[in-house]
Amino acid sequence: MMLRVIGIRLLGMATVLLAVSALVFAFGALIPGDLTSVIVGQEGATEEQFEEVRRKLGLDKPLVVQYFFWLTNALQGDFGTSPITGRTVAADLLQQIPVSLELALLTLLVSTLIGLPAGIVAAVHANKRLDILIRTSLLVTFSVPIFVIGILLLLVGSRWAPDLFRVSFTPWAEDPMMHIRSMAMPLLTIAFPITAMTMQMTRGAMLEVLHSHYVVTARAVGVREKRIEYLHALRNALPPIVTFIGFQLGILLGGLIVVEQIFSLPGLGRGMLEAINTRDYPMVSATTLVFATAFVIINALVDMLYPLLDPRQRGR
Amino acid sequence: MNNRPVLRVENLTTRFHTGQGAVTAVDGVSFEVAPGETLGLVGESGSGKSVTAMSVLGLVPKPGRIVRGAIELNGSDMLTLRNEELRRRRGKECGMVFQNPMTALNPSFSVGWQMREAITAHDKRSDVDTRIHRALADVGMPDPQRQAASFPHQMSGGMRQRVVIAMGMINDPQLLIADEPTTALDVTIQAQVLSLMKTLTREHGTALLLITHNMGVVANMCDRVAVMYAGEIVEEAPVDELFASSRHPYTRGLLRSIPNPDRPRQKTPTLPGSPPNMAQLPTGCRFRPRCVFADSRCDAHPDLLAVADRHKARCWKTQNGELLTETKSLTETTDAN
Numbered sequence: 001m002m003l004r005v006i007g008i009r010l011l012g013m014a015t016v017l018l019a020v021s022a023l024v025f026a027f028g029a030l031i032p033g034d035l036t037s038v039i040v041g042q043e044g045a046t047e048e049q050f051e052e053v054r055r056k057l058g059l060d061k062p063l064v065v066q067y068f069f070w071l072t073n074a075l076q077g078d079f080g081t082s083p084i085t086g087r088t089v090a091a092d093l094l095q096q097i098p099v100s101l102e103l104a105l106l107t108l109l110v111s112t113l114i115g116l117p118a119g120i121v122a123a124v125h126a127n128k129r130l131d132i133l134i135r136t137s138l139l140v141t142f143s144v145p146i147f148v149i150g151i152l153l154l155l156v157g158s159r160w161a162p163d164l165f166r167v168s169f170t171p172w173a174e175d176p177m178m179h180i181r182s183m184a185m186p187l188l189t190i191a192f193p194i195t196a197m198t199m200q201m202t203r204g205a206m207l208e209v210l211h212s213h214y215v216v217t218a219r220a221v222g223v224r225e226k227r228i229e230y231l232h233a234l235r236n237a238l239p240p241i242v243t244f245i246g247f248q249l250g251i252l253l254g255g256l257i258v259v260e261q262i263f264s265l266p267g268l269g270r271g272m273l274e275a276i277n278t279r280d281y282p283m284v285s286a287t288t289l290v291f292a293t294a295f296v297i298i299n300a301l302v303d304m305l306y307p308l309l310d311p312r313q314r315g316r
Numbered sequence: 317m318n319n320r321p322v323l324r325v326e327n328l329t330t331r332f333h334t335g336q337g338a339v340t341a342v343d344g345v346s347f348e349v350a351p352g353e354t355l356g357l358v359g360e361s362g363s364g365k366s367v368t369a370m371s372v373l374g375l376v377p378k379p380g381r382i383v384r385g386a387i388e389l390n391g392s393d394m395l396t397l398r399n400e401e402l403r404r405r406r407g408k409e410c411g412m413v414f415q416n417p418m419t420a421l422n423p424s425f426s427v428g429w430q431m432r433e434a435i436t437a438h439d440k441r442s443d444v445d446t447r448i449h450r451a452l453a454d455v456g457m458p459d460p461q462r463q464a465a466s467f468p469h470q471m472s473g474g475m476r477q478r479v480v481i482a483m484g485m486i487n488d489p490q491l492l493i494a495d496e497p498t499t500a501l502d503v504t505i506q507a508q509v510l511s512l513m514k515t516l517t518r519e520h521g522t523a524l525l526l527i528t529h530n531m532g533v534v535a536n537m538c539d540r541v542a543v544m545y546a547g548e549i550v551e552e553a554p555v556d557e558l559f560a561s562s563r564h565p566y567t568r569g570l571l572r573s574i575p576n577p578d579r580p581r582q583k584t585p586t587l588p589g590s591p592p593n594m595a596q597l598p599t600g601c602r603f604r605p606r607c608v609f610a611d612s613r614c615d616a617h618p619d620l621l622a623v624a625d626r627h628k629a630r631c632w633k634t635q636n637g638e639l640l641t642e643t644k645s646l647t648e649t650t651d652a653n
Contacts, residue, residue: 213419219375220414221407221434221483225399232433235424311467312423 009303013296020292021074024285025067070285079286084278089286092271097290099169100260100267104252106187111194112245118195119202119241124229126207134199142196146255150189150262157185169265186263190255194248201244205237212236239309246302250295320391321348322491322523323372323410328385330364330371339594341367341380343547346620349491354517354524356534356555358570359544360591365527366415368544369493372525373410374402390490408438411484411522413494413513417476417501421468427452427479428464434483451482455512474505478512485516492517493525498533510537531574535559540626543567546592546602549620553627561639563629565607568640601632609633609640 036053054060058069073080079089118138122131141149157165165185170178209215210233218228257269264270268287275283307313330342342364349355357365370376372387374394387394390409394402406412414420422430431448445464452460455478468476477497484492494513498506514537517524526537534541534555542552543566551564562568569587576582589606592598598605601614613632620630634640 213414213416214422216375216377217412217414217420217480217483218422218430218433219406220373220412221486222403222405222437223407223433224403224437227433232422232425236422310424311426312469 009300013300016296017289017293020296021071021289022067024288024292025070028281028285029063029066074286074289080282082275082280082283084275084280084283089282092283093268093286093290096266096268096271099265100253100256100269103183103186103190103256103259103265103267104249106183107190107194107252108245108249110187110191111198111248114191115195115198116202116241119199120206120230120234122199122203123206123210126203126210131203135203138196138199141192142200144192146189146193146258147262149192150186150259153185153189154262169263182263182265186259186265189262190252190259193255194252197248197251198241198245202237202241205240206233209233209236239306242305242309243302246298249298253291253294319350321388322351322353322390323349323525324386324388325368325372326386326388328368328371328387329383330367330376330380331383332380334379336595341547341594342371344385345544345547345549346385347542347549347552349523349525351490352517352521352523353540354514354526354538356538356541357525357527357544358529358531358534358541360529362591362594363544364547365544366495369412369495369525369527372493373406373412375406404438407434407484407489408487409489410491410493411487411489413477413481413484413492413497415496415499417473417480420480421476423468426465426467427471431464431479431483431486434486438487447486451486452479454485454516455479455482457482473501474509477501477505477509481509481513481516485520485522488520489522491523491525493527495527496529497526499528499530513537531570543570546597547594548602548630549628550603550630551628552620553624557624557627561624563623563627563634563640564603564631565609565633565640566603567629569606601630 036050036057036059051060058066061069070080077090079093081088082092085092115138118134122134125131165181168182170182172179206229210229215228215233218232219225223232253269256267257273259265260267260270261273268290272284272287272291274280275287325348326346328342328345329340332339332341345364345368347355347357357368359365367376367380370380371382372389372394374382374397376382382395385395389405392405394405397405421427428445428448431451432444435444435447448464449460452463457463457475457478463471463475463479468479471479477500481497484494492513497513498509501509510533513524513526516522524537526533528534538555540552540554541558542549543558543564544550545566551558551562551567553562558567559571562571566587569585572585573587575584587606592602592605599615600617601607601610602617604610604614607614609631611632616632618630618632618635620628621635623629623634629635
């Protein structure tokens with residue numbers, strides 16, 4: 001039974017990813033100009049040279065056939081070679097993915113560790129001084145765009161705390177201490193808005209639960225107020241909060257592009273932006289596919305967590 | 317047994333401060349519940365009976381506040397207690413059964429877990445499991461061990477209400493408050509749940525404050541009745557006396573509105589009009605706009621006065637012992653079918 005559920009789930013994920021890959025490929029083909037113009041150059045090349053390059057790249061074949069070759073190669077981890085850098089796309093991705101993944105997971109960890117308790121406390125003290133303090137301080141940071149926070153931090157950090165932050169990226173393997181220092185500022189930048197969102201979501205979910213009838217029942221049988229808030233109520237507020245944190249990872253992926261650009265982190269987001277600027281088609285398609293895969297996997301994980309959190313979702 | 321009442325409510329006034337101004341949902345309500353007695357609190361929706369019940373345990377929802385009066389549970393004044401002392405009395409000296417069993421239980425925890433919470437909130441003895449199983453068996457649940465492990469969503473409404481009753485009774489309180497305990501249930505289950513509550517409270521000698529709008533339920537369950545209208549008690553009497561000779565036109569109207577199952581084709585009378593807007597109460601007698609007996613005396617607000625032995629009514633017409641004479645039609649008739 002469980003295996004069947006997982007099987008259906010995986011099949012669904014595969015279908016979504018297949019559709020995404022087709023879309024990514026189609027967009028690449030729709031954009032005017034193709035790889036040949038990037039490789040051969042815009043001017044001074046003869047029509048024969050174009051044809052020659054097209055044939056070599058397989059671009060003279062029908063689109064469906066091209067897609068089939070691209071997909072089968074991609075499934076084996078071969079996304080082709082970048083005409084710009086000359087390196088294989090896969091090699092670049094392997095360099096970039098860990099950087100972005102580390103930043104994303106750290107952000108999620110930090111924002112949950114701060115946002116979740118803050119949201120609970122805010123809900124419990126709804127409309128009292130503590131709630132207003134938490135909400136204004138977090139929501140002010142939320143309303144400032146990431147790139148403004150980033151640049152401000154960069155200015156302030158490099159000016160008053162140059163020992164704390166390091167602007168150029170250093171891999172962990174090279175120097176762990178330096179690595180932490182180089183990740184600190186990007187992490188802070190992106191953690192601000194995400195923490196505010198987690199707090200707000202947690203507060204809303206908790207408030208709703210705190211107004212439900214079973215909370216009154218628990219009070220009426222004499223359960224202690226703290227226990228009602230942090231056990232009876234929180235347990236019921238968790239499913240929507242967890243779903244939301246999952247979705248945040250998706251939002252984070254977009255935020256990475258900006259943050260990595262500001263702090264020159266060699267991650268997926270920065271790689272993608274560069275690839276778009278240089279019309280590095282193989283790179284753009286591959287990165288898009290990586291983002292989509294990450295999104296699909298996160299959603300599947302959240303869905304699988306649901307039965308653990310909510311007994312009503314479990315099979316009988 | 318001593319004669320001190322389990323619950324004594326005196327001049328209770330509970331007010332809700334809303335954006336449009338204050339609404340006094342409960343206005344100077346006084347009553348007593350003797351040990352082992354069942355008192356019915358009857359009235360239409362919005363008459364203040366639920367707010368009265370919630371006031372007793374200090375559970376009035378915001379923005380409601382008890383502004384006046386006294387509530388004595390087993391002799392201690394609930395309104396002067398500190399939070400922790402109040403908590404210790406909830407569920408221990410007074411249990412509560414709610415209207416809707418579909419929302420009264422926590423969906424994330426097993427039934428047994430929730431009953432354990434109700435016990436351990438007051439004492440941490442080791443025989444908790446035995447007590448849970450016995451309580452579930454007492455409310456007629458087959459296979460208590462298995463039921464304790466199941467979740468609310470796996471049970472029917474009637475079963476859930478049995479669990480809620482078991483939770484209310486699990487600490488053997490002296491008083492059980494039941495707020496419309498059968499309103500949300502199927503008609504076929506209602507009788508079962510009521511007779512269960514009757515048996516349980518009899519066996520344990522528990523006093524019962526039964527809140528309902530159903531006069532049939534009152535006749536079956538209660539020793540005494542207090543009728544509420546627009547936040548006030550308008551009549552209070554032993555149940556037989558009330559059914560035999562009610563002294564308030566509102567009560568009389570309610571009693572006439574009970575459908576007669578022996579004559580299903582007969583038209584059932586209904587009370588004309590609707591309860592007043594609690595934010596804009598009529599001056600004088602609050603029932604006056606709907607009352608066929610009303611005259612110039614009713615411009616002044618009547619007090620709740622004794623009209624016979626153990627019988628009080630809030631009506632100028634009957635306050636000197638006079639009976640309501642049936643010369644006029646109290647109610648209008650509509651087709652029951």
